[in-house]
Amino acid sequence: MPTEAEVVQKALRLDAEAFGQLYELYLDRIYRYVYHRVGSTVEAEDLTEQVFLRAWEHLGSYNDRGLPFTAWLYRIAHNLVIDYHRTRKQTEPLSENLEEHRPGPEEAVACRLEAAEVADALRHLPPDQQQIITLRFVQGLSHAEAAVIMGKNEAALRALQYRALIALQKLLRQ
Secondary structure, eight states, X not given: OOOHXXXXXXXXXXXXXXXXXXXXXXXXXXHHHHHHHHOOHHHHHHHHHHHHHHHHHTGGGXXXXXXXXXXXXXXXXXXXXXXXXXXXXXXXXXXXXXGGGOSSHHHHHHHHHHHHHHHHHHHTSOHHHHHHHIIIIIXXXXXXXHHHHHTOOHHHHHHHHXXXXXXXXXXXXX
8 A cells, every 4th residue: 555655746747546545535634624714515615626626736836845745735725715705705604514413402503603603703813813723623633733734833833823712712702
């Protein structure tokens, strides 16, 4: 079984099968990242497909500088999400189907209201703070992984996360 690095190298030679393996490997992670930034299943699916289309079209510009291939994919996803929000002023709720995770209707409503409140507060944060909250708490990435994706060192990332959580807490108390 080839390593991830070997598959990436094959894909860089425009091997469609190797790129398909990368697509299968990273599709769910990229989709979840995009979904939690745009809040719409349909939009997240479209944007996720655009991420992989752009990746395929721009494989020639990918430079392996010791960063994982996923960092490059997350950067493409981040840029597409920024473009999406620039072109659309209204946003949708963070979660559409929270009731699937709750047994009772009262709990589902309470959870949905809470998620909507957090999503609304999150949208009031600067983009880099939104991104760190999404990467760390929605995607579940480590500080090291998020630092690579955001192009920051871990200390700067931890400080950014701290400021984002304080700002989010203030917004939620209003």
